[in-house]
Amino acid sequence: GIQVEQSPPDLILQEGAxxxxxxxxxxxxxxxxxxxxxxxxxxxxxxxxxSGTKQNGRxxxxxxxxxxxxxxYISSSQTxxxxxxxxxxxxxxxxxxxFGPGTSLSVIP
Amino acid sequence: xxxxTQSPTHLIKTRGQQVTLRCSPIxxxxxxxxxxxxxGLGLQFLLWYDEGEERNRGNFPPRFxxxxxxxxxxxxxxxxxxxxxxxLYLCASFPRRVVNEQYFGPGTxxxxx
Numbered sequence: 001g002i003q004v005e006q007s008p009p010d011l012i013l014q015e016g017a018x019x020x021x022x023x024x025x026x027x028x029x030x031x032x033x034x035x036x037x038x039x040x041x042x043x044x045x046x047x048x049x050x051s052g053t054k055q056n057g058r059x060x061x062x063x064x065x066x067x068x069x070x071x072x073y074i075s076s077s078q079t080x081x082x083x084x085x086x087x088x089x090x091x092x093x094x095x096x097x098x099f100g101p102g103t104s105l106s107v108i109p
Numbered sequence: 110x111x112x113x114t115q116s117p118t119h120l121i122k123t124r125g126q127q128v129t130l131r132c133s134p135i136x137x138x139x140x141x142x143x144x145x146x147x148x149g150l151g152l153q154f155l156l157w158y159d160e161g162e163e164r165n166r167g168n169f170p171p172r173f174x175x176x177x178x179x180x181x182x183x184x185x186x187x188x189x190x191x192x193x194x195x196x197l198y199l200c201a202s203f204p205r206r207v208v209n210e211q212y213f214g215p216g217t218x219x220x221x222x
Contacts, residue, residue, distance in 0.1 A: 033211075041197055043213035086152065096165050097142065097211075099152035 002027045002091050004100035012106045013077045021072040021103045023087030030090040032063050034072050037084045037102070046072070046085075077107045111136070113202050113214035121220045122190050130185040130217045134202030140164075141183040142203075142211060143175060147196035155198075158183050159205060187219075195221045 003026040013019055023032070034046040047054050047061040049070065054061055058077075063070040070087055084102040091098060114133045122128050134141055143155040154167040158177035166173075172188040181202075187194055197218050203211040 035213075041216050041218075043199065043201075045211060045213075048210070088152075096154045096157065096167060098154065099144075101151045 002029065002089060002098055004087065004089055004098050006085075006087060006100040006103050008103060009101065010104045010106075012108065015077060015079060015107055015109050017077050017107075018073070018075045019077060019105070021074070021085050021105075023070040023072070023100055025068050025070075025087075025089050027068070028065070028092055030092050032065075032070050032090075033088045034061055034070070035086045035088060035099075036081075037086065039083055043086075074105075077105075079107045079109055081105060082107050113200060113212050115198075115200055115214040115217050117217060118215070119218045119220075121222065123222055124190055124192060126190050127186065127188045128190060128219060130187075130198050130200075130219070132183045132185070132200035132202070132214055134181050134183070134200075135212055137204065138202035138212075139181050139205045140203050141177060141181065142201045143183070143185050144199045144201070145169075145196045146199060146216075147193070150196075152199070156185065190221045192221050195219060 005024045007022045031050040035043050037043045049061045049063045051065045058075045060073045084104050086102045088097050088099045116131045140159040145153045157165040161177050175185040177183045197216045199216045201211040201213045
């Protein structure tokens with residue numbers, strides 16, 4: 001099956017700093033999503049981005065499907081950005097969603 | 110609009126017992142995914158129900174099963190619990206085949222002792 005990797009596994013930022021999270025996948029996919037899991041376990045859908053670039057406030061994402069990677073940019077980070085960021089892909093042939101291992105982000109004041 | 114709800118919030122069971130977890134999707138959503146998030150293993154796809162039928166399942170043994178009711182709510186059943194079944198079980202609902210609009214519930218934390 002498809003392999004999904006994320007980097008870095010852990011990240012500590014000072015409040016106000018910018019960061020880039022990366023997601024690599026091993027095969028073509030139907031779609032790609034980014035999620036944020038807050039420290040209380042709640043998962044929030046951030047972006048649906050099978051290709052191209054999208055922006056939502058301080059967050060933006062870019063997926064280059066032909067090169068099998070996606071990037072999530074966080075600008076002017078805030079403590080509320082802390083948590084784990086997952087990318088998830090839908091396998092073309094198998095109709096199921098595969099999550100990457102996540103990037104754990106801690107934003108300190 | 111009410112979000113996805115799950116019950117119970119927390120559960121403690123003993124090895125060998127059986128457990129049933131419940132999920133109520135967002136109104137209008139006909140599909141439900143179940144995921145297991147075990148410590149150190151990330152989110153693993155468990156089951157997909159759509160329109161009352163099981164559409165796909167992940168790499169889990171048959172003792173993990175479930176069903177979806179006519180109102181699109183869903184149950185996840187785990188028989189013969191093992192210690193490694195301890196995890197956060199998440200369900201997500203989405204409009205039929207529009208998986209990019211999946212919304213997650215708060216999860217059920219299962220501890221097996």
